[in-house]
Amino acid sequence: MSEIEIRNLTKRFEVKGNSVTALNNVSLNIEKGDIYGIIGMSGAGKSTLVRSINFLEKPTEGTIIIDGTDLSSLSEKELREKRRGIGMIFQGFNLLEQKNVLDNVCFPLEIAGIKRRDARVRAKELLDTVGLAEKAKVYPSQLSGGQKQRVAIARALATNPGILLCDEATSALDPQTTESILSLLKEINEKLEITIVVITHQMSVVTSICKNVAIIDNGILVEEGDVASVFEHPGSDAAKELLFGNRPVYSPVEHLNEARKIRIIFNENSAYEPVIANLILKYRTAVNILKADTRNVGGKARGEMVLGLPDGEELQNDMIESLKKSGLSVMEVNEDVY
Amino acid sequence: MFTEKVISMILVGIKDTLYMTLVSTFFGYVLGLPLGILLNVTRKDGLKPNRIIYGIGGFICNIVRSIPFLILLILLIPFTRLVVGQSYGSTATIVPLVICAAPYIARVVESSLNEVDAGVIEAAKAMGASNLQIIFKVLLVEARVSLFTGATITTGLLLGYSAMSGTVGGGGLGDIAVRYGYYRWQTDIMIVTVILLIIIFQIIQHFGTTLSRRIDHRKR
Numbered sequence: 001m002s003e004i005e006i007r008n009l010t011k012r013f014e015v016k017g018n019s020v021t022a023l024n025n026v027s028l029n030i031e032k033g034d035i036y037g038i039i040g041m042s043g044a045g046k047s048t049l050v051r052s053i054n055f056l057e058k059p060t061e062g063t064i065i066i067d068g069t070d071l072s073s074l075s076e077k078e079l080r081e082k083r084r085g086i087g088m089i090f091q092g093f094n095l096l097e098q099k100n101v102l103d104n105v106c107f108p109l110e111i112a113g114i115k116r117r118d119a120r121v122r123a124k125e126l127l128d129t130v131g132l133a134e135k136a137k138v139y140p141s142q143l144s145g146g147q148k149q150r151v152a153i154a155r156a157l158a159t160n161p162g163i164l165l166c167d168e169a170t171s172a173l174d175p176q177t178t179e180s181i182l183s184l185l186k187e188i189n190e191k192l193e194i195t196i197v198v199i200t201h202q203m204s205v206v207t208s209i210c211k212n213v214a215i216i217d218n219g220i221l222v223e224e225g226d227v228a229s230v231f232e233h234p235g236s237d238a239a240k241e242l243l244f245g246n247r248p249v250y251s252p253v254e255h256l257n258e259a260r261k262i263r264i265i266f267n268e269n270s271a272y273e274p275v276i277a278n279l280i281l282k283y284r285t286a287v288n289i290l291k292a293d294t295r296n297v298g299g300k301a302r303g304e305m306v307l308g309l310p311d312g313e314e315l316q317n318d319m320i321e322s323l324k325k326s327g328l329s330v331m332e333v334n335e336d337v338y
Numbered sequence: 339m340f341t342e343k344v345i346s347m348i349l350v351g352i353k354d355t356l357y358m359t360l361v362s363t364f365f366g367y368v369l370g371l372p373l374g375i376l377l378n379v380t381r382k383d384g385l386k387p388n389r390i391i392y393g394i395g396g397f398i399c400n401i402v403r404s405i406p407f408l409i410l411l412i413l414l415i416p417f418t419r420l421v422v423g424q425s426y427g428s429t430a431t432i433v434p435l436v437i438c439a440a441p442y443i444a445r446v447v448e449s450s451l452n453e454v455d456a457g458v459i460e461a462a463k464a465m466g467a468s469n470l471q472i473i474f475k476v477l478l479v480e481a482r483v484s485l486f487t488g489a490t491i492t493t494g495l496l497l498g499y500s501a502m503s504g505t506v507g508g509g510g511l512g513d514i515a516v517r518y519g520y521y522r523w524q525t526d527i528m529i530v531t532v533i534l535l536i537i538i539f540q541i542i543q544h545f546g547t548t549l550s551r552r553i554d555h556r557k558r
Binding site for chain 2: 082098099155159
């Protein structure tokens with residue numbers, strides 16, 4: 001039994017008399033202890049999807065099953081109790097501005113009716129876990145974005161939830177802070193064995209911490225699988241766009257994009273060989289390196305390179321064959337590379 | 339001119355004015371605060387949207403607020419007599435002041451609560467908070483600075499309205515100003531009462547501003 005089961009979830013909103021479908025027949029299972037990424041462009045429906053998991057958004061059709069319990073079968077009161085087992089953090093942090101850090105972390109415990117003294121002990125432990133023990137008496141306005149998100153994480157963990165939902169939790173943070181928050185999430189996942197669902201529009205977030213990923217495009221689940229294989233063999237257009245298109249916008253270099261392009265992925269076995277140099281020596285023709293990057297995908301090193309091949313179809317096919325032989329995964333790229 | 343008699347009259351006037359202003363603010367909130375919460379909760383994006391309740395509540399608020407206070411004062415004379423037994427004096431003035439203030443306060447409270455960040459409310463919902471918990475532990479707490487500022491403005495407004503009640507024998511500084519300054523042409527007494535009203539208003543405003551700054555933890 002999966003910890004989170006989403007079955008045939010459809011969500012429609014009424015906007016000025018028109019029905020807008022935010023999610024269309026989405027089904028997926030998230031296993032206990034997983035870090036599961038849900039990625040898509042903005043407006044794809046991923047936020048609606050994560051908010052359906054704790055029923056902040058009630059499905060139009062379909063069911064959400066958490067630990068075997070169908071959420072639609074619960075009364076309001078039972079649902080509130082169930083939600084205590086599902087922590088949530090947000091892009092905007094959503095801390096109580098008029099309460100200090102300690103009281104913010106105590107807040108879910110106060111709501112659950114836990115004695116104030118016990119709540120404070122628990123809150124202090126959690127602030128220790130997120131590395132903010134010395135900020136207990138400080139108010140949120142005095143914290144940086146990363147610190148606020150740490151407080152939010154501590155708060156989300158207060159009731160000992162089995163699931164943590166992260167709705168664009170790092171989208172408002174700079175790259176360094178994003179990294180530190182992601183490693184904190186990973187640490188929590190390992191230490192507390194908590195299932196984490198990460199909603200994001202950034203592929204880098206998914207590749208750095210997620211084990212499995214689902215890609216949502218226009219309310220439809222277009223691709224699902226373990227992160228490494230989706231990264232190596234993206235099947236859907238949305239996945240390719242997220243992998244290539246989501247770059248900071250530099251002015252595109254037109255002529256570089258005219259040639260036939262391939263994307264190669266190095267895994268840990270092939271990363272040590274001078275593959276490109278060998279290729280050039282073998283065919284006595286230069287290839288253009290349009291882009292090169294290394295990434296940590298699910299804890300494994302992956303190199304990514306986009307090559308522009310020289311003219312001549314036969315030569316191009318030979319080169320692709322030879323790259324495949326050296327153990328690389330090779331795919332054609334039609335998107336512009338920026 | 340400022341005989342002992344006049345001075346003691348003015349002192350009683352100050353006491354009556356403060357009595358009317360503070361007691362009517364208090365009872366105004368007893369009625370207006372729950373009504374304001376109700377309006378916030380039942381509005382379209384509220385915790386429990388309900389067009390009918392919101393519509394009726396808003397309609398009553400608008401009707402009462404659109405009646406000029408002086409007219410309300412006269413209109414309510416039978417009701418005032420029913421509640422306090424007489425229609426003149428400081429205590430009697432409190433009745434129309436409360437009726438006038440409550441819908442005003444309700445709107446002030448509603449708009450203060452509307453300002454609370456929807457994300458914070460959503461976070462509380464995600465934690466499993468009930469609507470009552472959200473009202474008392476999130477909305478009223480997070481909006482407290484704005485609520486307090488609103489209360490300061492309301493108190494100042496009621497100070498002014500309480501003076502108006504002098505025209506129908508309401509008591510307090512306004513009453514003195516009308517009786518001596520208007521009917522008896524004693525301009526000096528009128529000027530003194532006006533200066534005293536200004537001073538009282540300044541004290542209320544200063545107290546309100548200082549305190550609302552002290553309870554605000556958003557920026558420092």
